[in-house]
Amino acid sequence: DGGITQSPKYLFRKEGQNVTLSCEQNLNHDAMYWYRQDPGQGLRLIYYSQIVNDFQKGDIAEGYSVSREKKESFPLTVTSAQKNPTAFYLCASNPGPRNEKLFFGSGTQLSVL
Amino acid sequence: GNSVTQMEGPVTLSEEAFLTINCTYTATGYPSLFWYVQYPGEGLQLLLKATKADDKGSNKGFEATYRKETTSFHLEKGSVQVSDSAVYFCALLTSGTYKYIFGTGTRLKVLA
Numbered sequence: 001d002g003g004i005t006q007s008p009k010y011l012f013r014k015e016g017q018n019v020t021l022s023c024e025q026n027l028n029h030d031a032m033y034w035y036r037q038d039p040g041q042g043l044r045l046i047y048y049s050q051i052v053n054d055f056q057k058g059d060i061a062e063g064y065s066v067s068r069e070k071k072e073s074f075p076l077t078v079t080s081a082q083k084n085p086t087a088f089y090l091c092a093s094n095p096g097p098r099n100e101k102l103f104f105g106s107g108t109q110l111s112v113l
Numbered sequence: 114g115n116s117v118t119q120m121e122g123p124v125t126l127s128e129e130a131f132l133t134i135n136c137t138y139t140a141t142g143y144p145s146l147f148w149y150v151q152y153p154g155e156g157l158q159l160l161l162k163a164t165k166a167d168d169k170g171s172n173k174g175f176e177a178t179y180r181k182e183t184t185s186f187h188l189e190k191g192s193v194q195v196s197d198s199a200v201y202f203c204a205l206l207t208s209g210t211y212k213y214i215f216g217t218g219t220r221l222k223v224l225a
Binding site: 004006031033035040041042043045048050058090092094100101102104105106107 | 147156157158164212217218
């Protein structure tokens, strides 16, 4: 089945540690996104990528980094510079500019130990 | 800048009650408008969309009409079910961009 796979479902980070969240899609979509979801704040855009080897900062990129070396993969690293990383992280993809539907993964809950 | 404002939740209804969740937006140009639904522990799924003024999006008994004069896209359902319990997000996408703007979400609880 085609879709977006996020892993792990739950992740714990120690102080000063970098952690990487995985996002893989087999939908052949050009665009991929990372959102952070906090209670009562909706979804906030961290980074997005329209094509391979290119990505742009979203509204809350500080303390995060991404790469887009392959079309199907868009991993997110939460660095030690992100002082409040506890949140639910959602990855999404979209076929391209003429198809507006976003497809979401099932999310990763990141917590700080 | 562009923004989306939703009514705060939670909204608690009895089964078969009428549902309205308000959504208003601020945007330049002519955005596309969306409602997404999130069930517990899952990602979001597209519920319905409308791409121009006076369009009505509909799906699974839910409806929303793109009202440019009031910059609104209110979600309605005539008779809710327990299985409709979820968080509902209103969103917009400005033409020619990749950046979606989401509202804060409205939690709906339907009681049997």
